[in-house]
Amino acid sequence: MSTLVPEQARATVRELEAQCRQCLQCGQCIGACPNGFELELGPRRVVRMILSQDVEKLLKCEDVWRCSECQACTEACPMEVDVAGMMGRVRELQMEFGGVRCPERKVAEIATKRLSRKNKIDNMLFGTAMVSRGFIPSDLLATAEMGIKMSTGKVRRRPRLTVEGTEPKPFYAGCSLQQDKEAFNATAKVARELGFPLAEQEGAGCCGHGSRGKVPAKLETDKSVFTVCPACDYSLQEVEIETEPVWQALVEHARREELKLAAAKPRFVPYVGCLTDRETALGSLADAAELADAEMVSSYPGLHAGCCGALGAMFRGPTEAVLKLIDFAAENEAPIVTPCLLCRDNVRSAVRSAKKKVHVYFWPEFFQAAGTAATTADGEADD
Numbered sequence: 001m002s003t004l005v006p007e008q009a010r011a012t013v014r015e016l017e018a019q020c021r022q023c024l025q026c027g028q029c030i031g032a033c034p035n036g037f038e039l040e041l042g043p044r045r046v047v048r049m050i051l052s053q054d055v056e057k058l059l060k061c062e063d064v065w066r067c068s069e070c071q072a073c074t075e076a077c078p079m080e081v082d083v084a085g086m087m088g089r090v091r092e093l094q095m096e097f098g099g100v101r102c103p104e105r106k107v108a109e110i111a112t113k114r115l116s117r118k119n120k121i122d123n124m125l126f127g128t129a130m131v132s133r134g135f136i137p138s139d140l141l142a143t144a145e146m147g148i149k150m151s152t153g154k155v156r157r158r159p160r161l162t163v164e165g166t167e168p169k170p171f172y173a174g175c176s177l178q179q180d181k182e183a184f185n186a187t188a189k190v191a192r193e194l195g196f197p198l199a200e201q202e203g204a205g206c207c208g209h210g211s212r213g214k215v216p217a218k219l220e221t222d223k224s225v226f227t228v229c230p231a232c233d234y235s236l237q238e239v240e241i242e243t244e245p246v247w248q249a250l251v252e253h254a255r256r257e258e259l260k261l262a263a264a265k266p267r268f269v270p271y272v273g274c275l276t277d278r279e280t281a282l283g284s285l286a287d288a289a290e291l292a293d294a295e296m297v298s299s300y301p302g303l304h305a306g307c308c309g310a311l312g313a314m315f316r317g318p319t320e321a322v323l324k325l326i327d328f329a330a331e332n333e334a335p336i337v338t339p340c341l342l343c344r345d346n347v348r349s350a351v352r353s354a355k356k357k358v359h360v361y362f363w364p365e366f367f368q369a370a371g372t373a374a375t376t377a378d379g380e381a382d383d
């Protein structure tokens with residue numbers, strides 16, 4: 001068995017082992033991991049496999065594909081092991097030397113190839129490529145809806161979000177917002193109503209995050225940009241572009257200008273996903289709730305920051321973290337509100353699969369400027 005593993009893979013793992021030697025196996029990394037519910041082994045045991053140089057097991061470890069690269073493990077490690085970096089290196093090792101057949105891995109491979117040719121991912125072609133390789137989406141209805149949207153030309157393709165005003169602020173839409181007309185319009189509407197001028201940047205295709213390969217972000221700018229997706233924040237910051245989530249800026253703007261917000265429902269359950277700066281995001285949602293006289297119903301923070309499933313969820317089905325969140329929202333008879341579009345879609349798929357009556361809103365579908373909410377707030381999810 002061991003002879004099948006190329007020497008180069010063994011040499012790489014030896015290098016990694018040298019970088020992990022100070023690991024105490026204390027478990028703080030898995031304790032901090034917002035995806036803990038989904039991982040079979042977790043980062044501590046991945047580090048352990050590196051320490052024991054168990055190359056065969058590392059090449060088969062699916063956990064590294066369920067890691068959302070949030071860095072919480074690295075930040076938590078008292079011995080300064082770059083745990084998230086190790087997860088990434090094992091992913092690269094699997095890409096190079098083979099490994100498991102899992103949807104996340106196939107998604108990553110296809111995304112990497114496509115992004116190296118074009119600066120955005122076409123969801124329909126992407127889905128077709130996955131299906132042709134035997135990975136059938138778990139939420140066929142949502143997939144069909146997206147396919148219909150794409151084929152009827154309702155999905156916008158060129159930058160067009162410009163909210164007039166003095167010195168419009170640079171805005172990077174990313175690929176998910178670009179492909180969702182309703183969410184795009186809802187974002188523009190809130191910005192307009194709050195008098196927050198935005199100008200969408202050319203080149204706002206996929207930031208490259210979804211690939212988890214070596215495809216860089218396509219945006220080139222020396223300016224700080226407002227963003228709508230935490231994966232974009234992560235990828236753009238890696239290429240030293242400063243980012244700020246636009247919804248947090250809008251809430252801050254409303255507070256500064258003493259503007260009230262309006263909420264679509266009197267109470268809601270927050271969900272910030274695993275990639276967002278969680279504490280700040282929950283704080284901003286609480287601020288928005290206060291400005292809208294709405295009640296934010298929350299439990300311990302982990303419930304609001306688990307993994308939505310990101311890349312793999314549409315093929316694997318709902319994550320444990322999201323099912324717990326949906327139960328919490330159902331018990332509290334409140335909708336879920338998230339600032340991440342990918343999270344919204346994955347949580348909606350999970351709601352459908354769990355057959356629960358829980359609505360899921362992307363933040364601008366739920367929060368609008370006071371006096372305008374009645375016109376478009378409609379975050380239906382599961383009907």
Ligand code: SF4
Nearest residue numbers: 023024026027029077
């Ligand atoms: S937190 Fe650091 S020291 Fe503790 S188990 Fe994880 S990698 Fe090892």
Ligand code: SF4
Nearest residue numbers: 033067068070071073
């Ligand atoms: S980077 Fe985040 S998701 Fe990945 S193992 Fe570390 S804490 Fe978990």
